Amino acid sequence: MGGAVSAGEDNDELIDNLKEAQYIRSELVECAFRAIDRADYYLEEFRDSAYKDLAWRHGNIHLSAPCIYSEVMEALDLQPGLSFLNLGSGTGYLSTMVGLILAMSKILKSYLKATDKEAVIKGPFGVNHGVELHADVIDYAHQKLDCFIKTSDSFDRFEFCEPSFVMGNCLEIGPESRQYDRVYCGAGVQREHEDYMRNLLKVGGILVLPLEEKLTKITRTGYNTWETKKIIAVSFAPLVLPKHRENGKPRTVPLPAMFEVRSLQDLSRISIRTTLKKSVSGSWPLPRRVGFRGRSRAKQRREHRDSTLLTNRYVFMSRLIPGPLNDNHHPGTDDEEDDCRGVCEREEDEVEDEEDGRRKEGRVLLTEAPVNLLRERILSLPLPEPLKMYLLYYREK
Structure with a gap:
């Protein structure tokens, strides 16, 4: 079909x-x-x-x-x-x-x-x-x-x-x-x-x-x-009928819980991600608006690259926030942050020459903003004290 x-x-x-x-x-x-x-x-x-x-x-x-x-x-x-x-x-x-x-x-x-x-x-x-x-x-x-x-x-x-x-x-x-x-x-x-x-x-x-x-x-x-x-x-394959059980008792499918209780760590990351989306890059880019037929395909691709650049900035900033702990119950390493920074910088270098001004602005954000400044900013947010202490521990590491 x-x-x-x-x-x-x-x-x-x-x-x-x-x-x-x-x-x-x-x-x-x-x-x-x-x-x-x-x-x-x-x-x-x-x-x-x-x-x-x-x-x-x-x-x-x-x-x-x-x-x-x-x-x-x-x-x-x-x-x-x-x-x-x-x-x-x-x-x-x-x-x-x-x-x-x-x-x-x-x-x-x-x-x-x-x-x-x-x-x-x-x-x-x-x-x-x-x-x-x-x-x-x-x-x-x-x-x-x-x-x-x-x-x-x-x-x-x-x-x-x-x-x-x-x-x-x-x-x-x-x-x-x-x-x-x-x-x-x-x-x-x-x-x-x-x-x-x-x-x-x-x-x-x-x-x-x-x-x-x-x-x-x-x-x-x-x-x-x-x-x-x-x-x-339409043409769809038909529903598969249930097989009869030998004991004659009906089998029932257990549906998932209607509402699952999230861990404190999950809720904290959701709160931090939401805050970073609003503070790191302003209003976050949404999927492209409709009506592209009147625009060149090259311009659409430039817009897509610009959207990707903003995303990579956010990914870099958000990964400075500790995620799930590793097997030793410690957050990620500085090497992971360096890898992420390198990916973001390489993405910026691929932007066309006409975007040079914006690219330079992005490089300043990625290479000159001290890591501790971001963490201090997060610590100033109205977050629960246990979360602040956790972030403080990660910063000092």
Whole structure:
């Protein structure tokens, strides 16, 4: 399924094509698609096909066509703080885009509409769960999620409602399980399972699923009332029916906890990252605005490099803050800071000559700002005393 739009040379050009063909219609969905590179979810030997509007499958690993994901994201009408359940979560590509919107949609909306420059959401919040049948696909999704968190520029720009994946058959979720605001099923559903899927929704919730060869949006308008809308014709592999157990007892899929309690260290890092985003580089760059058809591709690439430069400055500054302790219960070494500084300086040297003034300004920030000055600034923030003492210990080391 797919092939509705032309192939792109990169992720941004693919999104441009989807927008031009009206598969992507809202700026919020467009920002989420631009923030996640589709090719990152392909195996390396298949990356050349990542920007075609085609589905991809390798063994149990599967990605739907970009035009399908576009329609799904638009139909879900995601909002901040909602709970989302992805049935057949696969590689985690869709769940990762959803995670950005759940935590950041108000910021993106205020930026795009230019009506509320002070809007800030402290995240992450919302609920982002996935159920996947195959253990190898769960492992693959965890690898891609870990790579996104450690290497993606978008993770440093935005807050993120991290998805949680569990293994099991989505038709074995217990009838007493919790309900969600938004549900998506990534496998073909027959009419006899429609009521089962509907019961996973809260009142006011939205379910998007392939129902008898049609991508369908079902809105729960009341306890026993529903609105149904057919979107486009699709072709999905059917749901795998549960296997009968020998003892005859039903098997139930244990869904993740609705709200997880984060450690003090996680909460401290979230607070520090948020502060650094606002203080180190001012307003943080968001995914590129739409309407690039009137601009040259070279100018778009310059804007992307400038955004990457700002990201690397932030990554350098944020890594001066201690993260998870190593095996000896000590923070990272000075060598790691030197490596990070070197990466940032090399990125600056690649900026074009017309950006020379800005590049020099960045080099001063990276090479002349004393490390202790940044730590003193953090210590002056209204942080809990135990955290200040921890940072003080790290500074003196």
